[in-house]
Amino acid sequence: MEENRYNHYIVTMTFWTKALDAKTGPAYQRLADGLHDAISSGALTIGTQLPPQRELAYELGVSTGTITRAYDLATRRGDITAITGKGSFVASPASGSPDGTVNLRINLPADVGQGVDLAAALARRTAADFLSYIPFGGAERDRAAGASYVSLGGVTVTPDDLIVTAGGQHALTTALMVATKPGDLILCEPVTFAGFLDFARLTDRHVLAIPSDKDGIRAQAFEDLCAKHKPAAAFLTPTAQNPTGTTLPPQRRKAIAKSALKHNVAIIEDGLYDPLVPSVPPSLHTLAPEQTFYVASLSKTVAPGLRVGYLICPDTYRDAANDMQHLLGMGPPKAMAEIATALIEDGSAEKMTRAQGAEIIKRQKLARKILSPWVTQEDAYAPHLWLPLPAAWTSDAFATATETEGVLVSPARHFAVEGPSNHVRLALGAAPDRATLKESLKKLAMLLEKSPARASRSV
Numbered sequence: 026m027e028e029n030r031y032n033h034y035i036v037t038m039t040f041w042t043k044a045l046d047a048k049t050g051p052a053y054q055r056l057a058d059g060l061h062d063a064i065s066s067g068a069l070t071i072g073t074q075l076p077p078q079r080e081l082a083y084e085l086g087v088s089t090g091t092i093t094r095a096y097d098l099a100t101r102r103g104d105i106t107a108i109t110g111k112g113s114f115v116a117s118p119a120s121g122s123p124d125g126t127v128n129l130r131i132n133l134p135a136d137v138g139q140g141v142d143l144a145a146a147l148a149r150r151t152a153a154d155f156l157s158y159i160p161f162g163g164a165e166r167d168r169a170a171g172a173s174y175v176s177l178g179g180v181t182v183t184p185d186d187l188i189v190t191a192g193g194q195h196a197l198t199t200a201l202m203v204a205t206k207p208g209d210l211i212l213c214e215p216v217t218f219a220g221f222l223d224f225a226r227l228t229d230r231h232v233l234a235i236p237s238d239k240d241g242i243r244a245q246a247f248e249d250l251c252a253k254h255k256p257a258a259a260f261l262t263p264t265a266q267n268p269t270g271t272t273l274p275p276q277r278r279k280a281i282a283k284s285a286l287k288h289n290v291a292i293i294e295d296g297l298y299d300p301l302v303p304s305v306p307p308s309l310h311t312l313a314p315e316q317t318f319y320v321a322s323l324s325k326t327v328a329p330g331l332r333v334g335y336l337i338c339p340d341t342y343r344d345a346a347n348d349m350q351h352l353l354g355m356g357p358p359k360a361m362a363e364i365a366t367a368l369i370e371d372g373s374a375e376k377m378t379r380a381q382g383a384e385i386i387k388r389q390k391l392a393r394k395i396l397s398p399w400v401t402q403e404d405a406y407a408p409h410l411w412l413p414l415p416a417a418w419t420s421d422a423f424a425t426a427t428e429t430e431g432v433l434v435s436p437a438r439h440f441a442v443e444g445p446s447n448h449v450r451l452a453l454g455a456a457p458d459r460a461t462l463k464e465s466l467k468k469l470a471m472l473l474e475k476s477p478a479r480a481s482r483s484v
Contacts, residue, residue: 040068041085052087053094060099061141064115075105075113101147102140127456127465128433132267132409134325135388135454137380142373143328146364154360162347163189163356170366171335175321177378178264178299180308180337188336188343190350191357192329193297193322194220196336199350200318201258203342204291205230209257212250214242216411216440216448218267218295221260234442235259241266241273244280251288258291264305265298268440268450270407275306282312291339292317297325301382302406315339318346323365325408325454326378333357333365381454382406388453388462395466399473408454412469414447417476423449426477430468 044059045052063069076084078092085092096113099105106116163171168184175182190196197220205211207229213221215234225232233254236246241263250256261281263273273281285292294309296319310319322334334357338346350356357365368374389405399413412434414423420436427434427449435452437445451469456462 041081045085045087053091053098056085056087056092056095057098057102057104058141060095061102061104061138064104069115071115073115074111075115077112098144098148102144104140126428126431126433127461129451129453129455129465130433130435131455132325132452133329133455134327134381134408135384136457137377137384139328139377142368142377143331143364146367146373149367150360150364154363155358157359159189159356159359159362161351163187163362167362167366170369171321174300174323174369174374175296175319175335175337177375178296178302178308178321179305180296180299180310180319180321182337186337186343188338188347188350189356189362190334190336191354192332193295193320193324193334195332195350195354195356196320196322196334197221197260197293197295198224199336199346199353200293200320200338201228201230201260202349202353203345204293204318205257210254212247212254212256212259212290213442214261214266214269215442216268216437216446217260217442218262219439222440222442232442239271241269241271241277242281244277244284247281248284248287251284251290255288256290258293259285260293260295261309262295262298263309264296264302265407265409267295267298267407268409268435268448269411270409272302272306272406278306278309279312282309282316285309285316286313290316291342294319296321298407300326300378301385301408303382310337315341318342323374326381327365327368327374331357331361331365333361381408385454388456388459391459391463392451392453392466395463395470396473408452410451410453412449412451414449415473416447418447418473419477420445420447420449422477423472426472427469430472432465432468434469 040059040063041056044055078096079089082089082092100107103116105113107113165184167189168187171187171189172182172184190199201224210231210233211225212233212235215237235242235250237243263278265272292309294317296308299305310317316339319337323331336346385408386405392410393400396412401413414420424434424436435450437448453462456465
């Protein structure tokens with residue numbers, strides 16, 4: 026036992042001594058950074074017990090206080106967890122449940138090490154950041170940061186063009202409230218963001234699906250519906266569409282923007298996934314800025330817990346939108362807005378977004394390999410996968426069966442405007458790591474090869 030313990034300490038000592046020798050900055054931060062790197066590289070695995078603080082301090086020749094601060098920073102980053110009476114252990118990312126279930130229903134960004142930058146940004150906050158409200162519509166510095174962030178998705182605006190909001194849902198609700206009124210018709214994709222459908226149901230807006238094909242909504246169908254039904258608005262996600270993952274071709278975007286201008290239909294563009302897609306086609310906002318609301322957020326690229334988003338508004342709606350977002354929640358907490366701004370200004374947000382995009386490509390590749398007999402879509406940049414099911418399965422039956430296997434997926438009815446299609450959505454970023462995702466996908470593949478269990482017959 027003592028020999029194993031000694032060997033374990035030799036392993037842990039190696040990366041910590043290297044961290045102390047090779048890195049700059051306070052000793053506690055160097056140690057926490059070295060610990061994070063060891064976890065990210067796989068040198069330390071989930072559940073590994075760390076040395077007691079006093080013993081580690083002695084071995085490294087630093088104060089116990091330095092180790093305490095390093096462990097505290099690592100805990101705030103989510104790298105380790107302390108269990109009273111037992112010690113400190115490498116933590117499991119919190120995207121599963123205590124019983125080991127992997128939740129692929131929630132569209133979360135993958136863990137690409139953003140905990141390091143987030144913890145550092147939070148540590149720099151003073152109490153004053155928590156003692157007041159964000160300025161009306163966002164401080165000029167926050168809006169300038171927002172303009173810089175949306176440029177990662179190919180959208181060019183000035184700080185005066187946008188409003189800082191409490192996440193993407195807040196921005197979307199604001200746009201819908203000022204662009205439409207109860208009883209109005211809103212066009213949308215046949216399967217779409219569940220939060221939009223909930224809004225329409227709760228506020229007496231009517232929705233109508235635009236016919237689509239494998240490339241997304243059809244431009245001529247959009248033109249025909251605009252001419253026939255005179256909708257007030259259209260809610261569209263042209264890039265990495267949720268849930269299908271499709272990205273609308275440039276020519277269709279141009280035609281849709283032209284029809285919206287012709288028929289005076291407000292476009293509400295969900296651009297949350299734009300920064301994840303290399304060489305993203307021109308946004309609808311770029312093609313028709315005077316007609317388009319553009320919704321952006323850090324939720325899918327950095328961290329949803331920041332609750333920071335941005336709404337770009339046409340000039341004629343901006344004052345009303347500012348009043349509406351203030352009424353709906355007064356924007357994000359001041360401290361969160363300032364953290365988001367700091368991350369954008371120092372380049373951390375771009376670094377995390379690029380890392381997120383690269384990780385999603387790897388997870389998509391893994392999913393397509395394991396689910397290759399069933400996956401047909403070609404887009405590989407969306408953080409979600411729209412999985413078609415064999416005829417033997419219904420969407421709800423398959424979702425129930427996966428739950429018994431410890432994997433949660435979203436049935437098609439969560440997204441359907443009319444009758445649900447025979448698909449489920451997988452949120453690929455939600456698994457704590459690729460190894461967990463791989464095992465979850467294998468379970469789904471095994472179910473796809475089977476027929477649903479038959480209910481027992483009455484006799």
